[in-house]
Amino acid sequence: MSFIHINHVTKRYGKQVVLENLDCRVEQGEFITIVGASGCGKTTFLNMLLGTESPSQGSILLEGEPLADEPNEDRGIVFQRYSVFPHMTAIQNVMLSRELEQSRFLGRLVGARKQRVRDEAAAMLESVGLDQALHKYPHQLSGGMQQRLALAQSLIKKPRILLLDEPFGALDPGIRSDMHQLVLALRQEQQLTVFMITHDISEGFFLGTRLWVFDKERIDPHAPEAYGAKITYDIPVGVVDRSTLESIHTNLQ
């Protein structure tokens, strides 16, 4: 049994078919990067994994069980923006998930339990390189640091699937490559299963173990909404020849 089974999933909005009959399996520990033109349903797909949208047909199974149709602890997420809580300092942001699970009514801990969670959070922040910014609010952090914080906040919860929605899209190139190193290191360490949407195909090849390209195979000029996007390429990274790369590149233009 596969870790994740995307079982003949179709997503429609009214008459418009966004995703058409996706069917594939993902094993634990794979890092899947998703590229595709704007509006081809990448984000819709991620939202279905996240649980904010559900398939019109088919189902997504996690270890044989259907995914919950609302966001829960199985899946962690980092968005391009607004991923951290502006009213909490860095360490409070990271402590939050532990506080929520240990104090179901108040969502806050005190005393020794709080101290234990604080130590764990501080270690987590250190591993993403934010040990100098424990008590800063997100607005005092740069964009790259905010995304590091968002990663730390999600990863402390050890989600079974980590979803990344263009997490580095708004960052400078230099910062971005730092973030790549960080993501690779964290993935190694925690054996995460990751889905990441990106616009940057080289980022996709560099980070992923498997690259998916979303594209429409068929377009009916009289009814452009009739056919949805599919996974047109499913490439294990590392075994790819030059011509495939170029044809993907032309397709994405």
Added chain:
Amino acid sequence: MKKLINQHPGKPARWLLGLLPFLLIAMIYTGASNARLAENPNDKLLPAFSSFVAAIDRLAFTPSKRSGEYLFWADTASSLKRLAMGVGISAAIGLVFGIPNGIVPYARANLSPLVVAVSLIPPMAILPVLFIVFGLGELSKVVLIVIGITPFLIRDIQQRTLEIPAEQLIKAQTLGANTWQIVLRVVLPQVMPRLLSAVRLSLGSAWLFLIAAEAIAATDGLGYRIFLVRRYLSMDVILPYVLWITLLAFFLDFALRKLSLWAFPWFHTDERGSDA
């Protein structure tokens, strides 16, 4: 020569320019008052500043012959108490209804139309109803303030709650939060500074309702006193009282702003908070 829109006064010039209209008004008043008093020393419409001082001294620093109270301070205390109760209760109701309306779709479907309908009732029109139902005591004055400003507060809090980015609510759920925990840890703390600014905005109306209620039925309070001495054309009491109410309003607003800056530093650093 720079264009007018690009010329900025320095700090002393700003103060001076800001003070100028006040000085001007004081001068015009003094001139007009002197002119009237020269014609008729018993004129009551524009009393001299010395009459103001005498009136304040009589009300604020001399015990009343009848009750032994210092009327000015007793009036201030009862008005502020009513105002604080009215605004405090309204803010609490605003939170208790505004947050669920903003975050629970079923609550919004259920309560939002009612809140909109209630907010359209002119509060002054139902003042007689309040007097009939709650009597002429403290309660009806507080209730008038509550009815006057609560719908606005609920709607504002509902709106602020809806403005919290969906990403944050999703993130909280992936961190394991249930609805109650999201309200407690994500929504409430972010709505609090917005509640403070909504309260600041509603203080003007709160004063209006307070003074109206006191004018109609009360035995003390700033509004009561103003309307009481109106019978004797006592401008020497009315004008200092009005000035004092203005000052109180200013200090309340100032205190709430400082409180917000101190308690929610994260709110006042982004562009949304800078105007608050």
